[in-house]
Amino acid sequence: MTMQVSRDHRAARNQASIDLADSGAGPSVIELYDAQGGNLIAVRTLGKPCGVINTEGRIVLQPASANDMVQLTGKPSFAVWRSGTGASIAADAVTDQNGSGPFKVMGTSLGEDGLPTGMLYQGGVVVLTSPMVLG
Numbered sequence: 001m002t003m004q005v006s007r008d009h010r011a012a013r014n015q016a017s018i019d020l021a022d023s024g025a026g027p028s029v030i031e032l033y034d035a036q037g038g039n040l041i042a043v044r045t046l047g048k049p050c051g052v053i054n055t056e057g058r059i060v061l062q063p064a065s066a067n068d069m070v071q072l073t074g075k076p077s078f079a080v081w082r083s084g085t086g087a088s089i090a091a092d093a094v095t096d097q098n099g100s101g102p103f104k105v106m107g108t109s110l111g112e113d114g115l116p117t118g119m120l121y122q123g124g125v126v127v128l129t130s131p132m133v134l135g
Contacts, residue, residue, distance in 0.1 A: 024084030
């Protein structure tokens with residue numbers, strides 16, 4: 001059985017995660033990696049603060065106003081959320097907006113079913129689904 005936490009407990013825990021992510025002089029970022037050897041495909045810079053707490057006590061990440069460019073063509077399969085000091089905050093799966101991964105990207109190509117594939121292309125803009133809700 002999984003422990004059930006209250007909305008207030010979740011909100012307090014998640015606010016601590018935001019505070020940790022915003023520590024340091026630099027911005028918090030989401031690094032996107034592919035499954036083939038863990039190549040870094042793209043980095044999405046977050047604003048400061050990097051997130052807010054929603055009515056459910058979950059984190060809604062806030063992208064920086066400037067767009068980041070995709071560094072390497074590929075389909076991201078996992079992401080690392082890093083603090084402003086470069087420390088890892090969390091890592092988990094990446095999917096397109098229809099997938100079940102906690103980190104979701106909007107790719108620019110469409111599959112045979114007409115749905116986005118999550119594929120990113122070098123020189124393109126890194127777009128996280130909005131809002132990106134964690135925790």
